[in-house]
Amino acid sequence: MSEVLLSAKNLTKRFGGLAAVNDVSLNLWRDRIHAVIGPNGAGKSTLTNLLSGDIAPTSGNVTLGGQDVTGWNPERISRAGLGRSYQKTNIFLPFTVWENVRLAAQSRTPHAARWLSLASSVRESNERAEKALELAGLTSRRDSIAGAASHGEQRQLEIAMTLATDPQVLLLDEPLAGMGTAEAERMVQLLLKLKPQHAMMLVEHDMDAVFALADHLTVMVNGQVIASGTPSQVRNDAAVQSAYLGEEEHG
């Protein structure tokens, strides 16, 4: 039986008179990929920012692993088990792939242990980094300079850096953006591999990937959820077709 790892209830975020996210509720389950789709300006990034703590909601709340995390800062939410990959890259380009993942793993070490360089904490973060590198399929690229890696490998590296923080919930912002067919296919396989251990929310414009990957879809327009359900329920929803999918010419 799958479990709910993150639950958002009646989330609203207002910017002045604009409700960028308007009364949105959703659950993220372990072993399920939940895609959030919608046209530009629908509120997908704002929703992601609300879940990760990058911005605080005007009203509503977020529960992570059964704990109310509403209003917590991103670092505290990350420590509570939420990992987020950003559209804009966080990679240190002159460093190697390994060094980037190692730094991300180290950020999870308590400050005191970090400064004292406790052997056990160094060992622990090395192990987390090794595991993340392997999960992301980058072990053979560990000594490559990140800046010299392909676009697809850099996106894999971002996921490895997120995994190094040992998250239960993954928020992935357009992981397929700018990828060619082969790279996109590799990323799809990676996300499917990560699925059993994680609850995943995917914001993605690539509709083929969304329909190939998602177990559940939430469709947003103008800050509101206009439909939510399985891909086939959403695909056949008249409101979705006229508001969004029709424009994509998706069969």
Ligand SMILES: Nc1ncnc2c1ncn2[C@@H]1O[C@H](COP(=O)(O)OP(=O)(O)OP(=O)(O)O)[C@@H](O)[C@H]1O
């Ligand atoms: N910091 C802000 N201040 C004011 N308005 C904002 C702010 N952030 C977002 N908005 C507005 O909120 C609405 C939702 O924006 P958001 O970026 O969440 O949409 P989106 O679905 O992620 O779009 P895209 O697919 O283009 O990334 C837009 O009208 C946007 O202009």
